[in-house]
Amino acid sequence: MICAAEEDDPFPADDCLFEPTFHQDTVYRLGGQELRIRQEFGADLGVAALVWDAALQLCRYLEEQPVDLGGKRVIELGAGTGVVGILSARLGAIVTLTDLPLALRQLQTNVSNNTPFSGWPTSPPTVLPLSWGEDHSNFSSDWDLVLCADIIYLPETYPLLMETLAHLCKNGAVVYLSSKMRKEHRTPYFLDEYLQSRFIVELVNRDDKENINIYRAFLRKD
Structure with a gap:
């Protein structure tokens, strides 16, 4: 973990007493790519700060299938750290990363940290x-893939998420959704009652x- 304090700061850097956030950089090797992902911890970001296991699982799935990403128009919802979308871009996709401001x-x-040499x-x-259910109409429906990891x-x-997914997929986009199946958060309920409808x-x-x-x-045509 790295605090934002400078080396010559009069306060010990490892105390982090006067910094609202601290960050951690981790290197992931995924899809033949080496990604350096920063996680910024603090009160503001909450769950968006973390690289979740479901995101790494989706990265591995995209690699192992393999899913053809070259030249594909990809949008990631609730991107957080961006690890899934950044990997997709490194593998040749045209990527838009979205999340709350x-x-x-x-x-x-x-x-910026993962720009290839x-x-x-x-x-x-x-x-x-992108705030689900509010401003999705500002985005086109011309995507090839919509990626979602632990959202x-x-x-x-x-x-709100269903409204957004339906809009983005009007023209045939394929959704890949990776999720930990949390009963306490009614994750299975979303899949059974919302998505499959x-x-x-x-x-x-x-x-x-x-x-x-x-x-x-895939969005139903009926």
Whole structure:
């Protein structure tokens, strides 16, 4: 863990007494890529600060299948640290990373920290604010893939997320959703009652040890 204090600060850096946040940089090797992901811990970011296991599972799934990412138009919802979308961009996708405004600085930092020496295969990921159910109409429906990692944990957001997914997938985008199956957060309820009401849903990967499912979904045409 690294505090934001400078080395010549009169207060001990390891105390972190006067800093609102601290950060931790971790190197992940995923999809043949080495990613340095910063997690900024503090009261503002909350769950968006962390690299969750479901995100790493989705990264590995995209690598192992493999899912063709070259030139694909990809949007990630609730991107947090951006590890899934950044990996997709490193593998050739045209990526838009979205989250609430407070998470955008961390996202942009991670995009900058992971610029390949030879440059991005297509373009750097775009970082934009997106509040589900409120401003999704500002985004097009012309995506190939919508990526979601561990964003199913607040029941009050489920109707808003469904509105957003339906809008983004109007023109045939495929959703990949990776989630820890938390009964206390009614995660199975979202999948059974919300997602399957409007999408054709397929379970494509299950990790019993971590209790993480990965789903592929397509918007119903009827």
